[in-house]
Amino acid sequence: RRQAVKGRLGDTGAQCCTAQPHAVLLYSMVLEASFLVIDNSNYMRNGDFAPSRMEAQLDAVNLLSGAKTQSNPENTVGLLSTAGKGIEVQVALTTDVGKILSLSHGIKIGGEASLTAGIQVAQLSLKHRQNKNQRQRIIVFVGSPVKEDEPTLVKLGKKLKKNSVAMDIINFGEEAENAAKLEALKNAVNSDDNSHLVTVPPGPHVLSDILLSSSIIQGEDGAAAAAAAATGGGGGEGLAEFGVDPNMDPEFAYALRISMEEERARQEAEAAKSATGEAGADG
């Protein structure tokens, strides 16, 4: 559902910015704390995703953290790596996307990924988030063979579901080998379609582009989160509708967004009322 949202400002003829290829359409506004779990094992040196799997992953991290914080300014994002010398939380939950971007480039590649341990540390970090009203989500990148067996993953998935943690899994690199296990994990965590599995097919692909059109950014019904701010290396050039740069003036952009949502909700309520009014008149 891609609606061009016309709020009060749409009536005054304000121009929608159409220069960006991925224009911002709808904001999801769910208050969420997302923990990104990335794979920094030796498999990330592989060049099948240009320039290397690690770079593609970091680009995707850039995209996702920008999208999450744009969709609701109170959203927080964290980052941890699963290989190397051990599970390491690179960035604790923060609203500052810049911190994630600057620290993510210092992550060293090596060792083997421990998926379940990484997910458990992410779950613990989410549990201790500052704003308890935020929903909990873990976004996992899997780019190397999963060591753990399927029953272990399913058990972990059920525990996450029980504690109301959602999960998005990005299966790239070794996707055929890991497909069954990750599908089982996603089904175990999934509750009311809150969790997704994105499998990146083999071949030259840009990981970020695939994610952009996937349900991780788009949400269940195709409502796009703010993709524009995330591309372009940190969101310096992202432009929302009305030509207002959300990075230059975030409060104004936020206020515009809220007023549009209210207007849309009001119009929908009126439409619903007039529809039932007509039905009542006919009946």
Added chain:
Amino acid sequence: MAHSGPFRCECGQLHGLEFQGPSNDLLPYIDTPGVSALNESVGGACRRVFKPYDQRLEHEGFVDSEDDDPQLLLHIPFTCPVNIRSLHLVGGEEGATPRELRAFVNHETLDFSDAELMPPVQQWDIAPTDPTGTLEYPTQFTRFKNVTRLYLFVANNHGAEQTRIRYIGLKGTGTDHKREAVKNAVYELKPTPETNALKDQTSARIG
């Protein structure tokens, strides 16, 4: 003022069934939209479990835990601090009733690992069958004063694969203390004659 007390209140009606002395049904004080549960099979079903005492046996409105997991963690926020005297519970049939029920008071948030590790404020052993919902489980009243959030943890049940709860009733007294922002206030850097209503009396006292 709210309809409280056994005497005729401002609305002109006698409120009979709701008020039986020191222990009233706390349903009006429960913030029902804010009720949530972990491990329920249908999201939001937990809110339907809080209904008036005389509707407790009705069959719509129950919450089930997930398949093959009897545990359930209910979060009940209140609109003002309450003092809870006792608890009523109507469970499911054939072993789907909770067995051990643990209460935690005024925590900001709890999940299952916290609920299992922390000592509860009180634990009740629920009877396997109580089809009429008349069993009352009293609380240690001193520990349940000024409760703004209650967590009820169903640790296990009487043998079924799922736990079902049809009704939860809490009885006690509410305090009607509300935390609200000040509505009508005049903020001033220094007192001005227009806003100072006491100016005549003050000058009389000083002079």
